[in-house]
Amino acid sequence: MNHETIAAYIADGKAVLGIEFGSTRIKAVLIGDDHAPIASGDHTWENRLEDGIWTYHLDDVWAGVQDAFAKLQKDVQANYGVTLTNLAAFGVSGMMHGFLAFDENGRQLAQFRTWRNTMTAQAAEKLTDLLGFNIPQRWSIAHLVQAMMNGEAMVPQIHHLTTLAGYVHYQLCGKNCLGIGEASGMFPIDSDALDYDQHMLDKVDALAKTYHMPWTLREILPSVMCAGEDAGVMTAEGAKLLDPTGTLQPGALMAPPEGDAGTGMAATNSVAVRTGNVSAGTSTFAMVVLEKPLSRVYPEIDMVTTPTGKPTAMVHCNNCTSDINAWAGMLKGFADAAGVPVSMGDIYTALFTSALSGDKDCGGVVNLPLFSGEPVVGLDAGRPMLVRTPDAKLTFPNFARSLVARSTSTRPPAVPGHGMPVPAGCARGAAPVLAWQAPLFQMECMRRCAGSMTNRHRRRVQ
Numbered sequence: 001m002n003h004e005t006i007a008a009y010i011a012d013g014k015a016v017l018g019i020e021f022g023s024t025r026i027k028a029v030l031i032g033d034d035h036a037p038i039a040s041g042d043h044t045w046e047n048r049l050e051d052g053i054w055t056y057h058l059d060d061v062w063a064g065v066q067d068a069f070a071k072l073q074k075d076v077q078a079n080y081g082v083t084l085t086n087l088a089a090f091g092v093s094g095m096m097h098g099f100l101a102f103d104e105n106g107r108q109l110a111q112f113r114t115w116r117n118t119m120t121a122q123a124a125e126k127l128t129d130l131l132g133f134n135i136p137q138r139w140s141i142a143h144l145v146q147a148m149m150n151g152e153a154m155v156p157q158i159h160h161l162t163t164l165a166g167y168v169h170y171q172l173c174g175k176n177c178l179g180i181g182e183a184s185g186m187f188p189i190d191s192d193a194l195d196y197d198q199h200m201l202d203k204v205d206a207l208a209k210t211y212h213m214p215w216t217l218r219e220i221l222p223s224v225m226c227a228g229e230d231a232g233v234m235t236a237e238g239a240k241l242l243d244p245t246g247t248l249q250p251g252a253l254m255a256p257p258e259g260d261a262g263t264g265m266a267a268t269n270s271v272a273v274r275t276g277n278v279s280a281g282t283s284t285f286a287m288v289v290l291e292k293p294l295s296r297v298y299p300e301i302d303m304v305t306t307p308t309g310k311p312t313a314m315v316h317c318n319n320c321t322s323d324i325n326a327w328a329g330m331l332k333g334f335a336d337a338a339g340v341p342v343s344m345g346d347i348y349t350a351l352f353t354s355a356l357s358g359d360k361d362c363g364g365v366v367n368l369p370l371f372s373g374e375p376v377v378g379l380d381a382g383r384p385m386l387v388r389t390p391d392a393k394l395t396f397p398n399f400a401r402s403l404v405a406r407s408t409s410t411r412p413p414a415v416p417g418h419g420m421p422v423p424a425g426c427a428r429g430a431a432p433v434l435a436w437q438a439p440l441f442q443m444e445c446m447r448r449c450a451g452s453m454t455n456r457h458r459r460r461v462q
Contacts, residue, residue: 006080013085013086013088015031015032015084015088016087016088017031018092019069019091019092020260021064021165021168022094022095022282024044024281026042027040027042027068028042029072039075041068041072041073042068043067043071045064047114047116050111055111055113055114057112061167070245087248089253090252090253091256092172093182093257093259093262094164094168094260095114096163096259096260097139097140098114098115098163098164099112099161100161101155101161102159103157103160104157113143115138116138116318117372118380119146120138120142122146123135123142123143123146123148124136124139127142127145127204130207131188134299134301134303138318139186140185140186141204155211156215158220159220160176160220161186161221161222163186165259166182172235173231173235174235175232176223177224177256177257178222178258179258180225180227180256180305180307181304181305182256182262184303187200187201188200188303189304191310191311194224194226196217196218201216225256226307227255227256227258227308231255232254233253233254236250238250261287262307264279265277270287271307271308274289274291276288280407281320282322283319283320284316284317284320284407287304287314290312290313294311301313301314302314302316317374317376318376319370319371321407322371323367323370324369324403328344328348328351331347350400351400352400354396355400355401355404356397356401357397358395358398359397362402362405364389364391364392364393367387367405368385370382
């Protein structure tokens with residue numbers, strides 16, 4: 001599409017808008033007829049650690065999405081000389097899992113508990129045993145059952161339980177639903193029925209009755225929809241939430257709200273059986289689309305689905321780039337204090353390019369990038385640290401390489417003869433392997449999932 005064609009396309013209300021709620025940025029992207037981006041806007045935000053809980057405030061959700069959309073509108077005006085007033089379709093995606101609970105009047109009952117929290121181990125273990133299906137700590141059902149087991153007074157009042165993407169979608173169009181991939185991070189999915197697994201629903205409902213809960217899961221969970229199904233139309237109230245100026249008009253068709261796993265699959269064209277992808281961001285995860293569900297429970301492997309409901313094996317680790325971001329912010333503060341003008345982009349460029357020239361063993365500098373708890377290695381709370389011995393070569397390239405390598409490496413740091421300290425809160429003596437164990441789990445578990453593939457497909461995944 002050329003410049004004039006794009007301008008007419010936008011003016012005619014044919015463009016499609018997608019908004020993604022990532023862990024550190026809210027992104028708004030407008031696409032044209034060929035699905036290529038034609039305008040964008042974003043907003044930087046960050047989760048908060050309040051009373052030991054990783055959370056975002058809902059006021060920040062709306063302030064952030066309005067800022068991102070306003071920047072997109074300015075981008076459209078600046079580049080094409082037209083005003084964005086109508087959309088053909090709209091979709092929202094966001095970080096999966098977590099706990100957003102509301103009463104019958106729409107009042108939020110508890111702070112938003114995100115995927116990053118590691119506070120549901122008791123419930124996750126109980127549910128895994130009850131269902132014969134691996135339930136990770138970050139899943140919504142684990143948060144719900146943990147709150148129930150803790151005797152939290154708000155649990156009987158729950159009328160509507162959802163995820164971040166589901167909440168925003170509901171506010172924009174009034175339809176309480178989730179895309180099936182996003183729903184699979186709330187509760188196990190039956191890929192034949194394309195719905196929550198009814199047998200498992202019955203088991204958890206029976207458990208809830210022993211705690212005298214007045215609801216069933218069917219009553220409080222969002223309905224499940226597949227990609228391409230009608231998930232509503234943006235209302236006038238929803239359009240005003242997105243664009244308080246009133247320029248944006250209602251009427252856009254709404255896609256089922258999805259999670260970041262589903263958007264990653266779609267973006268990498270990894271939605272077919274025997275395809276896979278890896279995502280590296282605030283968290284890191286690897287996925288392989290399976291021919292059939294796993295035959296038994298693997299504690300390291302979560303079962304989710306594609307946006308059309310195909311069973312997908314996922315290995316997820318809570319930590320990846322957050323520690324790099326923290327160090328980059330510190331370096332920006334140093335540059336500001338020294339009176340040296342430098343952008344965050346310059347800092348990231350310097351870190352990543354300098355990492356290439358660091359010693360292979362990082363000169364004995366070891367980074368533990370565990371910004372939050374890491375269930376896959378038994379760490380209950382974040383303990384990020386940088387450690388070195390007195391004879392380590394603490395140079396900027398080695399420092400940079402330790403940050404980048406430890407966020408993604410599948411091998412232990414080569415520091416022969418040197419031990420490492422054990423962080424407080426570390427279970428089962430896991431500290432010496434924390435810096436590399438999570439990615440190792442991912443690669444090994446993906447190898448298991450590939451076990452039934454042909455040699456050609458196995459090589460592709462590896």
